[in-house]
Amino acid sequence: MSSTLKPVILFSDGVQSYSQVVTAQRRLNCFFDPRPDQDKNGAVVRGTPGTLKVFTLPTFPIRGMYIANSLLYVVAGAVLYSITSAGVITSLGTITVGTDKVSMSDNGIELILVDGIFGYILTFATNVFAKIVDANFPNGARTVSFLNGRFQVERFGTRQYFVSQSYAGATWTPVTFATKENSSDVLLAVEVLNGNLILWGQQSIEVWQDVGAAGIPYQRINGATQTWGLAAIWSRAKLNNSEIFLGQNPQGTVQVLMLNGYTPVRVSTADIENIINSFSTFTDAVALTYTIDGHSMYQLTFPTGNRSLLYDATTGKWGETQTGLGLIARHYGELGIVFNTINYVSDFSSGNIYQLSDSTFTDNGTPIKRQVRSRHVRLSENVLGLDELYLDMETGVGIQNGQGSDPQIMLQTSKDGGRTFGYERWTSMGKVGQFLSPRVMFRRLGSGRDFVFQFTMTDPVKFIITSGAVTMRGEQG
DSSP, X not given: OOOEEEEOOOOOSXXXXXXXXXXXXXXXXXXXXXXXXXXXXXXXXXXXXXXXXXXXOSSOOEEEEEEETTEEEEEETTEEEXXXXXXXXXXXXXXXXXXXXXXXXXXXXXXXXXXXXXXXXXXXXXXXXXXXXOTTSOTTOOOEEEEXXXXXXXXXXXXXXXXXXXXXXXXXXXXXXXXXXXXXXXXXXXXXXXXXEEEEESSOEEEXXXXXXXXXXXXXXXXXXXXXXXXXXXXXXXXXXXXXXXXXXXXXXXXXEEXXXXXXEEOOOHHHHHHHHTSSOOTTOEEEEEEETTEEEEEEEETTTTEEEEEETTTTEEEEEOSBSSSSOOOSEEEEEEETTEEEEEETTSSEEEEEETTOOEETTEEBXXXXXXXXXOOTTSEEEEEEEEEEEOOOOOOXXXXXXXXXXXXXXXXXXXXXXXXXXEEEOOSTTOOSSSOEEEEEEEEESOBEEEEEEOSSSOOEXXXXXXXXXXXXX
């Protein structure tokens, strides 16, 4: 029986979760890039950015980052630092020793910081950093926001939030507080989004607006309350002029949501939700966001689960990201910020801050494992013989010396529905400038009813797959 070279859809948007025979797909440290012109294909697979160390702080872990007055403010360990665009690091003062995340905000005159125990004020004009000593300040707050001249903080373990005096973050009164009204669940976090105050509760979300009233100037917007709870305080992140977060519905299921106006819209898939809900805990989830070539990315890390998931809001597709060559691990990036138009991420295990770079193909020198696992390739229920598999990739991307001078991509094949994968087959992607030969091709793949292909690359070079094809023949059986 003759063989036919047939382009096949090797990759789509499934993610392996509860059953490999349903989908065994995986996208690790790569994402889909749609091509509207469909010049060569409707979408290509390309690698996520690498990281390059830019700053190193003498203490760690990094607990919070914030931009004000053209400076990057970072809390690392128990120390607040400022960093200039030239990389000058200055220690400004100390807070409570700990590892919990901190929240910061500013009013143009001063920066306020809360660490879950105390509150602190940095006065920009003098660089004086001091603990808030006003007895009316609700110590224990974990989050702080700023709206129309006033700071807001939640009172830990209650439904209340407190409001500072106008442009005076060190001054609070016993009567300038309000209570989350619509539900009796505890208030976990306060945040400002598009000029309104968001109250994040365990089981509900309320939206308040500034109505200019005396005392507490905010009032709840009727009809904007949502019966979704915040599942992890530090999973909240700004993305595309909105907010994306890990939410918990009244039935207890955890999903990733994005606010559309005031309405949470589900962006996680059944596969992703199965992964998240399988973790022993998800309340420690922490998120960062960044944009690359128009792709708005949300990186959600589960420290206890040791896994990082990656959502591309531009395409709606999910994948994974990790640091190192292990089977499954988290990415070392934990907090993210844009400083002088550059995307930075902090290292959860050190005082390092890295720049995300699309032209860097390692994680600060550590190889990046790029892995794509295909859809099931089948021919109804017939036995399928595969003589060749061809990948259309960007070739000739080798570097001059060392690892990557002759970059290789590796194929492993599964014939049991994606449960196990066979021996490694390696082939070259072309030395530097070697664009036409060799072709990225694998031969003699054998016969079976169900094939799943796993492609892996660890060389520090550009990773782009545009399409794939197989030479197939139907057999009896």
